[in-house]
Amino acid sequence: MRIAVLNPDRCKPKDSGKVCIKYCPVVRTGVDCIYIKDDMKYPHIVESLCTGCGICVKKCPFHALSVVNLPEELETDYIHRYGKDTFVLFRLPPLIPGKIVGIIGPNGGGKSTALKILAGEIKPNLGDYEDSPDWEEIIRHFRGSELQAYFQQVSEDQLSVVAKPQYITNLPKVVGGEVSELLEKVDERGILNEIKERLNLEKIWERDVKVLSGGELQRVSIAAAILRDRDVYLFDEPSSFLDVRERLEMAKLIRKLVEQENKIVGVVEHDLTICDYITDLICILYGLPGVYGIVSHVHNTNAGLNLYLRGELPSENIRFRNEPIVFDLTPEATEGWKSSEIIFEYPELSKDLGDFSLSVSPGKLHKGEVIGLVGRNGLGKTTLLNLLSEYAAQLDIPKERTADQGEKESEDKEQEIKMQIALKPQHLKIDYDGTVELLLKEVAGKAFHTSLYRSEIIRPYGLENILDHYLKDLSGGELQKTFIAETLSHMDANLIFMDEPSAFLDSESRLVITKNIKRIVKNRKISAFIVEHDILAVDFLSDSLIVFSGIPGVRGTTSAPVNLRYGMNKFLKDVQVTFRRDAKSLRPRVNKMDSELDRKQKAMGEYYYTSIKK
Numbered sequence: 001m002r003i004a005v006l007n008p009d010r011c012k013p014k015d016s017g018k019v020c021i022k023y024c025p026v027v028r029t030g031v032d033c034i035y036i037k038d039d040m041k042y043p044h045i046v047e048s049l050c051t052g053c054g055i056c057v058k059k060c061p062f063h064a065l066s067v068v069n070l071p072e073e074l075e076t077d078y079i080h081r082y083g084k085d086t087f088v089l090f091r092l093p094p095l096i097p098g099k100i101v102g103i104i105g106p107n108g109g110g111k112s113t114a115l116k117i118l119a120g121e122i123k124p125n126l127g128d129y130e131d132s133p134d135w136e137e138i139i140r141h142f143r144g145s146e147l148q149a150y151f152q153q154v155s156e157d158q159l160s161v162v163a164k165p166q167y168i169t170n171l172p173k174v175v176g177g178e179v180s181e182l183l184e185k186v187d188e189r190g191i192l193n194e195i196k197e198r199l200n201l202e203k204i205w206e207r208d209v210k211v212l213s214g215g216e217l218q219r220v221s222i223a224a225a226i227l228r229d230r231d232v233y234l235f236d237e238p239s240s241f242l243d244v245r246e247r248l249e250m251a252k253l254i255r256k257l258v259e260q261e262n263k264i265v266g267v268v269e270h271d272l273t274i275c276d277y278i279t280d281l282i283c284i285l286y287g288l289p290g291v292y293g294i295v296s297h298v299h300n301t302n303a304g305l306n307l308y309l310r311g312e313l314p315s316e317n318i319r320f321r322n323e324p325i326v327f328d329l330t331p332e333a334t335e336g337w338k339s340s341e342i343i344f345e346y347p348e349l350s351k352d353l354g355d356f357s358l359s360v361s362p363g364k365l366h367k368g369e370v371i372g373l374v375g376r377n378g379l380g381k382t383t384l385l386n387l388l389s390e391y392a393a394q395l396d397i398p399k400e401r402t403a404d405q406g407e408k409e410s411e412d413k414e415q416e417i418k419m420q421i422a423l424k425p426q427h428l429k430i431d432y433d434g435t436v437e438l439l440l441k442e443v444a445g446k447a448f449h450t451s452l453y454r455s456e457i458i459r460p461y462g463l464e465n466i467l468d469h470y471l472k473d474l475s476g477g478e479l480q481k482t483f484i485a486e487t488l489s490h491m492d493a494n495l496i497f498m499d500e501p502s503a504f505l506d507s508e509s510r511l512v513i514t515k516n517i518k519r520i521v522k523n524r525k526i527s528a529f530i531v532e533h534d535i536l537a538v539d540f541l542s543d544s545l546i547v548f549s550g551i552p553g554v555r556g557t558t559s560a561p562v563n564l565r566y567g568m569n570k571f572l573k574d575v576q577v578t579f580r581r582d583a584k585s586l587r588p589r590v591n592k593m594d595s596e597l598d599r600k601q602k603a604m605g606e607y608y609y610t611s612i613k614k
Ligand code: SF4
Pocket: 010, 011, 012, 013, 016, 017, 018, 019, 020, 021, 043, 059, 060, 061, 062, 063, 064, 065
């Protein structure tokens, strides 16, 4: 079977000469397999006539078309199509009382569509967008599966659903007033005080929703969903903007819905550690973002996550990624650095910002070293990045440490060589009025045209398809990738600073991009400071850690850079959470609170992971 999708944002029939139609071999035989009529803005492909040769895809100068050949078996798995030549979703994850079902997969893969269908916000049309089926037909479609009873109840309005949306920053546009007013109104379960305390809402209780930060809005949105008394709870990306401690508290509250009240819960989550902790079962969404998405069969979470990392679903005969994502027991590197490799050294520093003060312990950074910054929100991680980048920008690189810069050193022999800084901020403000390509060319210069740049930056970040897009038109994930790419395009930078590079990225991109950042830092023999909340990304990225402690919003203190294991132990002891390594994939896994392993590791003082023999 064939799927043809046209992107109307890219299609410009007047500018392209409609070469998609001109060169189609089927059209040349006189059959209108792809056509555009006077009353149409864009061409339409008749999938039943199309041979899937892909000539139109290659010929289109604006990359507006996608045509894919899929196995015939999927013909009966159509769930939803928004209209002609648009994205197709195949299959749905089952929702099972007493179990939390997670959905993982790429942005644009159909996760939010699946959640909206399960929430009853979209009635599935089973692919027939012109003559949508009635509930009877929809229920028949799911005959024999858990979803048959589910949609039966949805169709009869017997199932009440609450959904925590993905884009919580839109919340102030739809509701106003103080947090207390908003949450008191929805407290259908009479648990307001418990939720207020556990989600740490006291400090913002009297604040207007309009002035809340991303993390605060997320906690309010989660509270608003949990306070309602419903049969089904759906959470779309509940951990965005939260620090690790907040993520785990949120996860515990969501688990309680199932463990104590046997509710039906579905979660879309990109933080794989949190997904592992919250869910009992997972479905993997794979396909081609923006074109089609297929929901895998359901797996128990641990096995499913390992399959996801391996990039294959043997039971469905599918390989959705060429390379597996491999974790390693990161070496305890800090003590192994040589003093000749020091690239940046900073003294004890401090900063006062209104009522908040930050004290910074001195530290050193080595060539090829990535230092992760971990700690709760409100302890000054962003302040430290700014402080260090300002401090570093005034410094000269010690002469003996410029040896790797070869030619540049001899050219600049008589001059001081300043430390070159590149910084990716936390908030992605768009003050550039151009395309992705223009921005990257401006920053990277000649390097943009090299094959190394293509293989190091353009390809791993999947930027080929958005090079001609204006920054203002990008999604959150695309913007994040562009900002990271821009930072890494400063070819002369010796020090990179990144604030939450994994925000807005799906789990796949997080792992691919963090691996890529680490490789670039090592290859270029530069160094990086990276603020990150996703434990898997921290584990993947960091050679060393700076750990923050203190009172959020009042006082923050940083440790000197310490090795990853010591730093994670220190941080996790502070938040009273233990991690172990998965025996197969070596990925970090959160231990259930008060489980035997949790108690044992706490007694041993091993909060991060105990030794695993490979
Ligand atoms: S799909 Fe491409 S070639 Fe066809 S009309 Fe649109 S822009 Fe032109």
